[in-house]
Amino acid sequence: MYRPDIKLLDCTVRDGGLINNWQFSDEFVKKVFEALVKSGVDYMEIGYKSSDKYFSRDENGKWKFCYDDDIKEIIDGVDTEMKLSAMADIGRIDYEDIPPKSESVLSMIRVACYAKQVDKAISLTQHCQDKGYETTINLMAVSKVSERDLDEALEDLSKSDVPTVYLVDSFGAMYSEQIQFLAKKYLEALPGKQIGIHTHNNQQLAFANTIEAIICGVNRLDSTIYGMGRGAGNCPLELLLAFLKNPKFDIRPIIEIIQEQFIPLKAKVEWGYHIPYMITGILNEHPRSGMKAMSEETLPNLRDFYEDLFSPEPLD
Amino acid sequence: MYRPDIKLLDCTVRDGGLINNWQFSDEFVKKVFEALVKSGVDYMEIGYKSSDKYFSRDENGKWKFCYDDDIKEIIDGVDTEMKLSAMADIGRIDYEDIPPKSESVLSMIRVACYAKQVDKAISLTQHCQDKGYETTINLMAVSKVSERDLDEALEDLSKSDVPTVYLVDSFGAMYSEQIQFLAKKYLEALPGKQIGIHTHNNQQLAFANTIEAIICGVNRLDSTIYGMGRGAGNCPLELLLAFLKNPKFDIRPIIEIIQEQFIPLKAKVEWGYHIPYMITGILNEHPRSGMKAMSEETLPNLRDFYEDLFSPEPLD
Incomplete structure (x- = not known):
């Protein structure tokens, strides 16, 4: 499958950090960054953008906060077109704690929200767009939302300026038929916007559901190296790279870092099918x-x- | 998905035995048998039917051979409609080593073959049918077979008496689009026959590809408890039971035996995504x-x- 519109976002450090409170060494994050650069991935989501008035800096590693000085230490000296992203949860970040894009190495802020929070999410993404960032809204847990409430949220989103909306299977509960139904719904309800997909692997369907979404016309794809992520984990980046035929992608740096970092890490930190x-x-x-x-x-x-x-x- | 035509075959002992040369204790096989009976699975494939002139009885456990006396010790005293199956490979069993059905507790013999061996497989299944067994032919490794050779094999199969033909993704190489293409091809080329699906989990697609086959009209489904099987393993039975809505199926005995037997076993014997x-x-x-x-x-x-x-x- 080669479709030039397809863009890959790796969220290994962001979603994987939910397992260990982002207690990654700088060396590990640097190696992930370098492997992603070599593999041709479009975006690396390096963590959450949160305010340290809401979370302890002792209990949480730096990728819970994503301060620019910390990111700069990771990316320093590497010339790349890969963009950096951070995720923001509603109510865990204050508007004034987001620096203007001109002062930040982040390119994108993705706002995760429940359907009932969609107006707050639109307001936060508008603020981020006004400060110069790319934005997305990731509508979580939609497998629990009634169709009427989902339609209403999508209508609000369709009137907003946010350019990309993610279909998120937070509970790893969806089969291909649900993905097809929802991907078509999002595409129809949100003309002119890009649709993304973020899956969880509870039923070993994270990769398959990502493929299903691609077939339906979804172009923004989330995955993590070796599937690392909270609980059952996510769509494995290595499988997605093998599936996509875009010549800019290279699976080899990811195989290399899995062997060097992720196989040993998985012996200590638990994720995957259980x-x-x-x-x-x-x-x-x-x-x-x-x-x-x-x-x-x-x-x-x-x-x-x-x-x-x-x-x-x-x-x- | 509730379609009364759907029949489940569990091949945990047969395919899982490829990892440990069928060195299972009788107690383990008995527990698998009892859990499958309780779960409503239609067939249990208990091993290979092979001749001990071709394989050492020291190196291989009893489920490499499936002698009736051994099977009877497992099933003794359990009243069930679940049928028993054994697999036969071309060239590893002599016709005279297959007892008449009237003398056997096996109901079905499945013949695995490569496309180039299809005439031999038809001959062996005909022999088994004449002796009173249900039969299937499982066409292995079709992801490596040219379309012309596959069409020829399917034409031969369409003229045979074998009632069921399996689509087999031996290498775990297929995506949903290949499954769809081949399932439709098999269904069109083999009118009046049932089509089955047997998948491997190399790309975490064994379950998803089984669902895809069901959607296409495939009714005979192979799976194994906790996905146990050679290499990356197979479609996990527990996932399939959760997906299928047929009221006769019950996932709970499978959850129970996974906890009691398969989680400890997986710590010693290796299968799954690597x-x-x-x-x-x-x-x-x-x-x-x-x-x-x-x-x-x-x-x-x-x-x-x-x-x-x-x-x-x-x-x-």
Whole structure:
């Protein structure tokens, strides 16, 4: 599949940092950056843009905050067209903490929000655009949103200036048919905008669903090296690079860094396909109970775990 | 997805045995059998039907041979409609070593063959049908077969009595578009026959490709518990059970046995997504070089491994 409009965004450090509170060494982040530059990836999302009045700098590594001085130490001396991105969550960043683009090495700010927060997200992206950044809005957890509420959010987005909107399968709950249905809905509701896709691998469908979205006309693709990401992880970048035929992409630097950094890291830090995440995925639930189960010294009884999530108290 | 024609075949012991030469304890196989019975799976493929003149009984466990006396010890005392199947490879079984169905607890013999062996496979399945068995032919490695040769094999199969033909992605090389193309081809070329699907997980697409085949009209689905199988493994049964809405299926006994047997087993016996298998998959190669790489004490340089497979000596 070679479509020049396709752009890849790697969010290994941003999404992977959700596992270890962004406690990555500078050397690791630098190696990720250099491998991504060599592989031809278009954007590297290096972390979250948050205010340190909301989060402790002791508990969280620097990629929770993405201060420009910290980023500069990573990218210093490398000449590249790859752009840098950071994600902002509604309510975790103050407008005045975002520097003007002219003072920042970041090119893009992506705003993640729930459907009910879409007006706040539009306001924040407008602010970022006014300061000179590219922006996107990533509408999280839409597998739990009623179609009426989703349509309303998409209508608000269609009237906004935000140029790119992401379809996000936060719970790894979607099958190809849901991706097809939603990708077509986003494309129709948002004429003139680019649509992106961000998947989770609870059901081993993150890569397949990304392909399905590409087939539907989605051009902005999120993935992470070796699938690293919270819980079951994300669409693996290496698989996407092998699938895409765009001559500018090169899988080899990614194979190299997987061997050097990610295989040893995966022996220490847990992500990927595990039954607790599979269960939250098939039941379309937030992975938090799966993450709790995985963090215990021994797994809870998984059949009970399934039954409890599947049939809570009858409510009527 | 609830389509009454859909039938599930679990080949955990047969395909998983390729990893450990079928050195499973009777207790393990019995537990697998009982969990499958409870889950509503239609067929359990318990191993290979081979002649012990071709294979050592010391090196290979009993499920390489599938003698009836051994099977009876497993199923004894369990009342079930689940049928038992064994796989036969061309040239590894003599016709006279297959007992008449009336003397066997096996219901089905599946013959695996390459496209060039299809006439031999038809002859062997005819022999098995004459002895009273259900049969299938599983056409292996079709991702390497020219369309002309495949069409010829399908034409031969269309004239045969074999009722079911499997589309097999032996190398885990196919994307949804290849599955769609081939599933449609098989369905059109083989009117009146059932089509099956058997996938491998080199690119994390085994489950997604099985769904794609279902959407195209394929009704016979192979999978294994926790995806256990040679190399990258197969479509995980638990994911398929969650996807299918047929009320007879129950995922809970499979979750239970995964926790009790397969999570501990996976800590000792290796299968699943690993970069050497990913590389053979994306390059549409037999996984043997990947298995060799994975069996070494330390992995070889994976970038070199990729380059060697990708660009062998120019031949002209």
